[in-house]
Amino acid sequence: MAAIKNLAVALSFSILTITTAMAQKPEDTEFYKPVPPKVTAGKTFADAPSDALVLFDGKNLDQWVSVKDKTKPAAWTVANGAFTVKKGTGNIETKKSFLNYQLHLEWKIPANITGKGQGRGNSGLFLASTGGGDEGYELQILDNYNNDTYVNGQAGSIYKQFIPLATVNKKPGEWQTYDVAWTAPVFNTDGSLKSPARVTVFFNGVLVQNNIALDGPTQYIGKASYQKAHGACPIKLQDHGDPSEPISFRNIWIREL
Numbered sequence: 001m002a003a004i005k006n007l008a009v010a011l012s013f014s015i016l017t018i019t020t021a022m023a024q025k026p027e028d029t030e031f032y033k034p035v036p037p038k039v040t041a042g043k044t045f046a047d048a049p050s051d052a053l054v055l056f057d058g059k060n061l062d063q064w065v066s067v068k069d070k071t072k073p074a075a076w077t078v079a080n081g082a083f084t085v086k087k088g089t090g091n092i093e094t095k096k097s098f099l100n101y102q103l104h105l106e107w108k109i110p111a112n113i114t115g116k117g118q119g120r121g122n123s124g125l126f127l128a129s130t131g132g133g134d135e136g137y138e139l140q141i142l143d144n145y146n147n148d149t150y151v152n153g154q155a156g157s158i159y160k161q162f163i164p165l166a167t168v169n170k171k172p173g174e175w176q177t178y179d180v181a182w183t184a185p186v187f188n189t190d191g192s193l194k195s196p197a198r199v200t201v202f203f204n205g206v207l208v209q210n211n212i213a214l215d216g217p218t219q220y221i222g223k224a225s226y227q228k229a230h231g232a233c234p235i236k237l238q239d240h241g242d243p244s245e246p247i248s249f250r251n252i253w254i255r256e257l
Helices: 002-023
Strands: 053-056 064-066 077-079 082-084 092-094 101-108 123-126 138-141 175-183 193-195 198-203 206-213 248-256
Touching: none
Parallel strands: none
Antiparallel strands: 053 248, 064 092, 077 082, 082 248, 101 175, 101 248, 123 138, 175 198, 198 206
């Protein structure tokens, strides 16, 4: 009897499913609004699309300021379509603050680089600068083509948090690329964390961070954590102060999401 009863229930469910499907029309699951905005892609993957804000066009650092004194322009050196860290001048950051975005940035370790470990072509891309100095969420920049260091401190890592999924460094003297999708953390009205920051990173076209949830802003000593709430933040580049030759940057653009 139980088997017959179960069969009857199954048949009833099948008939209901078929009847519901027959009552539906293809257009019931077709949507026409909202219409996505039209964006013209760049000629190449590295070129800025039509809706991007160009943060460096090869000519000047008008979109950047000194972190030491935000009333002053960034003091790094601009030449030959790129700009280079000017040692001792400190970090620089964007004039504008951002929440969620897509970012493209190209960087180059000098061919005559010296040093080893963390002292070899060290800089950092702070995806959200939460304060002066080195405060924020750091995507590491370093020469790891033939240079060993701790794996959560190599190029492509979220510094001191997440190691890259692959090591894809090019030789010193060659341009390298970061393509980043950043989702800012969200905080409750009492300052507690509602949802963490998330990031996806392509390093030279290879996925190295896959929509990971960050533990908090970068900490050089100790575990990262969300100690204070914040909103939109600038993007920052680091003057690490190494004695080795400084790093260069070019072709930086951003799309707010």
